[in-house]
Amino acid sequence: MADAARAEIINGSGTIRLDNVWTRFGGEESWIHRGLSFDVRVGESFVIIGGSGAGKSVLVKLLIGLLAPERGNVIVDGIDIPHATKGDLYRTMKHIGVLFQFGALFDSLTIWENVTFGLQDRGLSDRELRRIATEKLKMVGLRGVEDRLPSQLSGGMRKRVGLARAIAYEPDILICDEPTSGLDPVMSDTISELILQMKERLGVTTLTITHDMTSAYKIGDRIGMLYEGRILACGTPEEIRTSSDPIVRQFIEGRALGPMSIGGEEA
Amino acid sequence: MESGPEFLGSMWVRMAWISSIGRYGVDSVARYGRVLLMLVDTVRCTPQRPLRFHLFLHQCLHVGVYSVPVVLVTGAFTGAVLALQTASAFRLFGAENLVATVVALSMTRELGPVLTGIMVAGRVGSAMAAELGTMRVTEQIDALHTLATNPVKYLIVPRVWAATVMLPCLVIFSDLLGIMAGRFIMVDVLGNSPVAYYKRTVQFLDFEDIQIGLIKAALFGLSLALIGCYQGYSVRGGAREVGFAVNRAVVSSIGMIFVINYLVTAYFF
Ligand SMILES: Nc1ncnc2c1ncn2[C@@H]1O[C@H](COP(=O)(O)OP(=O)(O)O)[C@@H](O)[C@H]1O
Ligand SMILES: [Mg+2]
Numbered sequence: 001m002a003d004a005a006r007a008e009i010i011n012g013s014g015t016i017r018l019d020n021v022w023t024r025f026g027g028e029e030s031w032i033h034r035g036l037s038f039d040v041r042v043g044e045s046f047v048i049i050g051g052s053g054a055g056k057s058v059l060v061k062l063l064i065g066l067l068a069p070e071r072g073n074v075i076v077d078g079i080d081i082p083h084a085t086k087g088d089l090y091r092t093m094k095h096i097g098v099l100f101q102f103g104a105l106f107d108s109l110t111i112w113e114n115v116t117f118g119l120q121d122r123g124l125s126d127r128e129l130r131r132i133a134t135e136k137l138k139m140v141g142l143r144g145v146e147d148r149l150p151s152q153l154s155g156g157m158r159k160r161v162g163l164a165r166a167i168a169y170e171p172d173i174l175i176c177d178e179p180t181s182g183l184d185p186v187m188s189d190t191i192s193e194l195i196l197q198m199k200e201r202l203g204v205t206t207l208t209i210t211h212d213m214t215s216a217y218k219i220g221d222r223i224g225m226l227y228e229g230r231i232l233a234c235g236t237p238e239e240i241r242t243s244s245d246p247i248v249r250q251f252i253e254g255r256a257l258g259p260m261s262i263g264g265e266e267a
Numbered sequence: 268m269e270s271g272p273e274f275l276g277s278m279w280v281r282m283a284w285i286s287s288i289g290r291y292g293v294d295s296v297a298r299y300g301r302v303l304l305m306l307v308d309t310v311r312c313t314p315q316r317p318l319r320f321h322l323f324l325h326q327c328l329h330v331g332v333y334s335v336p337v338v339l340v341t342g343a344f345t346g347a348v349l350a351l352q353t354a355s356a357f358r359l360f361g362a363e364n365l366v367a368t369v370v371a372l373s374m375t376r377e378l379g380p381v382l383t384g385i386m387v388a389g390r391v392g393s394a395m396a397a398e399l400g401t402m403r404v405t406e407q408i409d410a411l412h413t414l415a416t417n418p419v420k421y422l423i424v425p426r427v428w429a430a431t432v433m434l435p436c437l438v439i440f441s442d443l444l445g446i447m448a449g450r451f452i453m454v455d456v457l458g459n460s461p462v463a464y465y466k467r468t469v470q471f472l473d474f475e476d477i478q479i480g481l482i483k484a485a486l487f488g489l490s491l492a493l494i495g496c497y498q499g500y501s502v503r504g505g506a507r508e509v510g511f512a513v514n515r516a517v518v519s520s521i522g523m524i525f526v527i528n529y530l531v532t533a534y535f536f
Contacts, residue, residue: 064413090415098413104406108398118414121317165414 012078013095014172014205016040016063021072022229023058032058033069034229045199045206047216049251050226051260056209057101059226060177063207064098065089077173094118097166099176103158105150111137111161112146118169136164141190156183163191167198174198174206180215192218213252217241225251227260302497305419309427309493312420322425330391330426330492331433337390338437339444341382346370346445349378350452363459367467370449375472375480377528379442380434384487384524387434389517392495395426396516399499400509408500423500427492434488435481442480475535483531490527491520 016039023033032055040046050056061067062074068082075081079092097118105114112133119129133146140160150158159179166174176195180188192215198204199219210216216223217237224234225248233240233248243249250258353369399422402408411418446468453459498516502508 061409064409066409066412086417090417093413093415096413098410100406100410102405104410106407106410107401107405117416165410 012075014042014077015075016046016077016173016205016207017073017075018062019073019075021062021069021074023055023062023067023069031229033062036072036226036230038224038231038234040205040207042205043199043203045195045208045219045221047208047210047220047223048226049211049213049216049223050209051211051251054226055229056226057177060098060100060175060209063175064093064096094169095172097169097171097174099159099162099166099174099179101177101181103150103155103162105158105161105165107150109149110146111148111150111153114150114161115164115168117165132168133164136168137161139167140164140194141187156187159183160187160191163194170202172205174204176206176208176210178210178212179208180210180212185214188212188215189218191215195219213254227251301501302493305423305497305500306427306489306493308419309423312417313424313428315417315420319421319425322421323429326425326429327433329394330387330429330488331436334387334390334433334437335440337386338383338441341386342374342379342441342444343448345378345382345441346374346448347452349373349445350449354453354457363453363457364463364467366453367449367464368471371446371468371472372476374445374449375442375476377480377532379438379445380480380483380487381524381528383434383438383441383484384491384528385521387430387437387488388491388495388520388524391430392491392520393513393517395492395495396499396513397509399423399496400502400512401499403500403502404505404509418500423493423496426496427489430488430492431485432488434484438480438484442477479531479535483528486527486531487524490523494520494523 018039019037021033021036022031023036024031036055036059038046038048048056048059058067062069063076063081065081065084073080073082077092077095079088081089081092084092105111106117109117112130115133115136116124116129119132124132130146137143137145137160140163142157142160142164145153145157145161150161153161159182163176163179166176174195179191179195183191195206195208196219199206206219208216208219217240220237222234223237223240224231225240226232227247233243233245235243240248240252243252246259250260349370350366353366354363357363357366357369399408402422408418408422411421450461450464450468453464454461495516498512498519499509502512
């Protein structure tokens, strides 16, 4: 029994699977996800695109176990997240790096302490941690900011520090919520490049949420469009680019007029 | 005379009023229930590794050391006004030497702990609600979770225990300053005998009085930190909601201080 369970975990490690997920807040009538299903394979880069308020950030919260779906399965790194014990959940978190939409840096800690937060329990000296922080910050194109506080950085810099923090402990799965929004085109491309490198050099499974189509085409092995609570269309960047679905077309071309219903809420 | 629809209308208004009180009551009970659950969670997380003792010390600095000035001022002026008020009344009976006793007992049993609790609730409980609330709305608490760190253990455990330990220490300062200020008024301002003041202070002041004050202080510290942390931790929304949480943290922790104060006094009566 225990062996069978372990085997399943090994099979599932580095993957994400959502199966017919239904989510809503409280007793509200409106469902955020209505039967959302998709798979991310080991070492794959999956991109989710979708409008504001489509439930993309809520999806991230499902994947890290901060919200539970009302129905359906959420399996990340082989663990049934909504039903995992606290211990299992934290063990899984050590294999997952998350970049939050606004960086979510710890205000009271310096940049290097932020970057190495996930390495605290490894018994490394401060010198060593600083060295790792400097190295990771260099990867995201930042130098000489180790001793600053998050409030002394620009929004784009904070996001890059957030990415450095998410990759510092070399996760198997990297989840990025709008990594390029609010960055200039050059920096957006740098971040996209970095996510691509994580996948290509280190074999990290990446799930990126974005509405920056340039970035989506660049980093996605597959792109799925989240619309009205489920994946409306899913395919390679080429398939999405040439999709004939009018809603997909409207989204990727960024037109205000079209069949897409603009949700009442903007997020 | 009340006509039909109007009468029904006013009935409805009255019923809505009653039901809103009912709902408020249920909400408050539910809220205190959730605060207690957070206490249980805090106690359960406390012994878990890593202990992170430095976070506790850091909070002790914030809750305890930085609160000393405001607590000293409060204690001193309370002791002084107590001495002045009782002196003017007791003079009528020629019982001025009892002023020392009144000051010592009131300070140690009631005023020292309660006023220190209120000052610290305003200074520290509010800051805890604001800090945790901001961390919540900027997803820093979610980020802690993704870095495999239990937010209750990392944020709430050190704050709650620091306040529980530091409040009694602050109350000792407050008691001392209050008694010294009472002596200053009686001896240096009103010209009474210092020996009599000293005698009357120690004659009726038992260790038990001080102990009750310190037990109260520890409970005040526990509840103000717990309520401050709870309010901050459970914020949903944005900056506006953080403001409301700070507001609620201060009001309900001060209210709680009065309730606990009564209960402890009644228990040891
Ligand atoms: N904590 C919450 N309580 C209630 N509704 C929420 C909450 N978080 C998000 N929502 C709602 O869920 C929907 C999706 O939000 P979100 O996932 O943040 O959108 P986005 O796709 O832009 O990231 C929005 O309509 C939002 O109002
Ligand atoms: Mg979002």
